[in-house]
Amino acid sequence: MDCTVNDIARAAGVSRSTVLRALSGKPDISPKTRARIKALAAQMRYRPNYIARSLTQGKTNLVGVIAKPSIYYASHSVIEAVERGLRDGGYSTLLFISGNESGTDESVVEQLMKNRVDGVIAVPGAMTPPASYHQLVEAGVKLVTLAGLIDDLAAPQITGDNYKAGRLGAAHLIELGHRRIAYLGIPQISNVGRERARGVRDAFTEAHVPIDERLFTEIEFSETGAERCAAELLASGERPTALLVRHDVAARGAMRAIYAAGLSIPEDISIVGNGDVVGSDMFRVPLTTVRFPARQMAGFCVQTLLDMLRGEVIEPETTIFDVELVVRSSTAPPRTA
Amino acid sequence: MDCTVNDIARAAGVSRSTVLRALSGKPDISPKTRARIKALAAQMRYRPNYIARSLTQGKTNLVGVIAKPSIYYASHSVIEAVERGLRDGGYSTLLFISGNESGTDESVVEQLMKNRVDGVIAVPGAMTPPASYHQLVEAGVKLVTLAGLIDDLAAPQITGDNYKAGRLGAAHLIELGHRRIAYLGIPQISNVGRERARGVRDAFTEAHVPIDERLFTEIEFSETGAERCAAELLASGERPTALLVRHDVAARGAMRAIYAAGLSIPEDISIVGNGDVVGSDMFRVPLTTVRFPARQMAGFCVQTLLDMLRGEVIEPETTIFDVELVVRSSTAPPRTA
DNA sequence: TTGAAAGCGATACCAT
DNA sequence: ATGGTATCGCTTTCAA
Numbered sequence: 001m002d003c004t005v006n007d008i009a010r011a012a013g014v015s016r017s018t019v020l021r022a023l024s025g026k027p028d029i030s031p032k033t034r035a036r037i038k039a040l041a042a043q044m045r046y047r048p049n050y051i052a053r054s055l056t057q058g059k060t061n062l063v064g065v066i067a068k069p070s071i072y073y074a075s076h077s078v079i080e081a082v083e084r085g086l087r088d089g090g091y092s093t094l095l096f097i098s099g100n101e102s103g104t105d106e107s108v109v110e111q112l113m114k115n116r117v118d119g120v121i122a123v124p125g126a127m128t129p130p131a132s133y134h135q136l137v138e139a140g141v142k143l144v145t146l147a148g149l150i151d152d153l154a155a156p157q158i159t160g161d162n163y164k165a166g167r168l169g170a171a172h173l174i175e176l177g178h179r180r181i182a183y184l185g186i187p188q189i190s191n192v193g194r195e196r197a198r199g200v201r202d203a204f205t206e207a208h209v210p211i212d213e214r215l216f217t218e219i220e221f222s223e224t225g226a227e228r229c230a231a232e233l234l235a236s237g238e239r240p241t242a243l244l245v246r247h248d249v250a251a252r253g254a255m256r257a258i259y260a261a262g263l264s265i266p267e268d269i270s271i272v273g274n275g276d277v278v279g280s281d282m283f284r285v286p287l288t289t290v291r292f293p294a295r296q297m298a299g300f301c302v303q304t305l306l307d308m309l310r311g312e313v314i315e316p317e318t319t320i321f322d323v324e325l326v327v328r329s330s331t332a333p334p335r336t337a
Numbered sequence: 338m339d340c341t342v343n344d345i346a347r348a349a350g351v352s353r354s355t356v357l358r359a360l361s362g363k364p365d366i367s368p369k370t371r372a373r374i375k376a377l378a379a380q381m382r383y384r385p386n387y388i389a390r391s392l393t394q395g396k397t398n399l400v401g402v403i404a405k406p407s408i409y410y411a412s413h414s415v416i417e418a419v420e421r422g423l424r425d426g427g428y429s430t431l432l433f434i435s436g437n438e439s440g441t442d443e444s445v446v447e448q449l450m451k452n453r454v455d456g457v458i459a460v461p462g463a464m465t466p467p468a469s470y471h472q473l474v475e476a477g478v479k480l481v482t483l484a485g486l487i488d489d490l491a492a493p494q495i496t497g498d499n500y501k502a503g504r505l506g507a508a509h510l511i512e513l514g515h516r517r518i519a520y521l522g523i524p525q526i527s528n529v530g531r532e533r534a535r536g537v538r539d540a541f542t543e544a545h546v547p548i549d550e551r552l553f554t555e556i557e558f559s560e561t562g563a564e565r566c567a568a569e570l571l572a573s574g575e576r577p578t579a580l581l582v583r584h585d586v587a588a589r590g591a592m593r594a595i596y597a598a599g600l601s602i603p604e605d606i607s608i609v610g611n612g613d614v615v616g617s618d619m620f621r622v623p624l625t626t627v628r629f630p631a632r633q634m635a636g637f638c639v640q641t642l643l644d645m646l647r648g649e650v651i652e653p654e655t656t657i658f659d660v661e662l663v664v665r666s667s668t669a670p671p672r673t674a
Numbered sequence: 675t676t677g678a679a680a681g682c683g684a685t686a687c688c689a690t
Numbered sequence: 691a692t693g694g695t696a697t698c699g700c701t702t703t704c705a706a
Binding site: 002049050051052054060062083084092110113116250253279281282284333 | 339384385386387389390391397399402406413417420421424429430431432433434437447449450451452453476527546560586589592593615616618620621623
C-alpha cells in the first residue's frame, strides 16, 4: 500500500542508496538524478516510514506525555502547550491520561518504554507511585516532571510554589477575620500536598490561630469529591466560615454544595481556590484564588526536555515558579466580624 | 541500554526462536525451558521493542487523534474518554492539537501517515481543509470523525444534531419574546456551521420573526473572539436583547463583554450557549445551553474505530446524536416585553 | 522441541 | 557519483 525506497529505486532504475542520497539532500549525487528521483518520489507519494527509521536510528522522536484527568490546572491548556512545543521541536506526543486508579502509572510507563519514547513529560498526581518514574530515569529516558514533585528523582522538576500558595490563601482568609477555616487539601502523601499544608499551617501558627484538625481534610481530586466533602463539612455542627480548596475546579464543586445548602458566597461562607483556571473569574461568584503560571511552566518544561533531547546535560534541579493571590469576590469578612 | 531477544538468547544459551516461543506463549516448547527463559527475561528487564514489532507486523497499534484547542465541547474530557477507550482497546494515542492556523491539519495528517498510525480519530473544525482527510482514507488509514462533518468523506462520522441545536436555542429565545437576537455563530463554510445556521433561520422563519443580517455573525472559535464580537454588538446602535452563541466557552467570553458594558444577565440581555460544558451551570449566571452528549459520542466514536481496526467493515455513515435544551438562568423575557 | 534464515524499511559505511 | 551490504529488533516460515 505504501511506497518504499525500494519501489522508487526500482522505478528509477537506480540503487536504494542513490534514492536515499537524493531524498535526504546529501551531497555526492548529480543534480540531474536528484531532481529526477525527487520528482518520482513525489509522484509515487513516497512517505518515509518513521517506524523503520526509528529502528536504525535508535531514536523514535516520540515523547510520552502523562497527564491527569481534566481537572488539573495542568490540564488541557497545558497539554495544548506541551503538544505544540514538542511538535515545533520535532517530536510527536504519545499521550496517556492517568487517573487515580492504582496501577495505571506503572502500566503507562511500561507502555512508554516499550514504545521506546525518547523522552517523557509527566504530570504526577498525589497518588503517583514514584517507582515507575525512577525506573524511567534509570532506563535512560529523558524525563521532566510538571506541576508535581517526586521525591529523590534524578530529573528536572517544574512546579509552582505550593508552600506559598497554601500560605497566601490561608493568610488572606485570616486577615479577613476568619478563624474557622476548613482545608480541603491535597493528600499529604505527595510532596505537593505536604508543602501546601505546611504553608497553610504556618500561616495559622504565625497568626496565632488554633488549627482544628477536624477541618483539615484531604480530598480526592475531583469536582464531585470536593462537593461531597464540602457538603459534609457544612452539615456538621460548627460550620466553617471559610473554605480553602485544593483547586479551582474542586472549588466549583464546593460551590455547588454551598448553594445546595442554601448558603451564599461570600456572605455565609468564603472560598479560596488554587490555580486560577481559565474561567474562574466567571464562576457563579468570581473566585479568589492563587494563580499558578501554568503556561509558562509548561513552556519551560518543554524547553528543558528539548534541551535534554538535544544532548545537553541539564542538572536535575527543581524549578519553582512563583504564585500570586488573585482576590475576587468569593472572599469577605465573616458574618460575625 | 535495552535488552533484546538476542541478549536473552545468548544468556540462556539458546536460539532467538526459542526465546520468542517462550515469551510469546506459543506451543512447541518444553515447560522447563519456557520457565527458565521467562525468569531470565524478567530478570534482565526485557521489554519488547514495539518499534521493531511494528515494522514486521505492518501494524503500529498507534491511533492518531487530531483535536482542537481547549474550548471545543470535544475538548479535554473527550480526549480523556478517547485516550482511555483506545488504551483499553490496545492502542496508544498519538495526539495532535490543530488550531486555526492554516496548514496545520495538512502537516499533522502528513505526520500521522509517516508514523504509520493504524487509525485516526479527528475532530474537524470549521476551518479544517477536507483534502487531507480524504487522503487519509485513500491511503487506507481507518478514520472516524467526531463532532464535526467533512463533506463526502468515506468514513463514519459522529456528530451532534446541529440543526436541532440551532433551532432549539433560537426557538427558546423567540418564545420568551425576544426579537432582536444576535447570532455569534460557527462559520458556514463548514457543514456544522451551515446546519446550525439553518436551524436558527428556520426557527425565526417559522415564528415570522424577521432576520437582521447585521446580527447574524460568524466568529472565530475562541473565548476572546466571542468577547470582542459581543462588545461590538453591544456598542452598536440598536442593541440586541439576546445572544445565541456557538459554544458555552465562547458564551463565557461574551459574558465578560456584557459585564464590562455594565449590563446584567438576563435582565438586560439573555444568552444561550451550546455544549453544556462542565461548569456552565456554575457560570457567573448559570447558562442556558444546548446539551451535546459529548462522552457518549466519544465512546461511540472509539468503539467504531476499534471495530474497524479489528477488521470489521463499517459503513461510512454519519451518526447524529440527539441534543437537548437545558434552561437555566441566563435567559428571560426581554425588558420591554 | 529447537535452530536457521529471510525480511520489514531505512540508514550508514565501505567499495567501486 | 553510484552501488552493495550489514544492521536495527522482531516475526514468520522452513528445516533439522
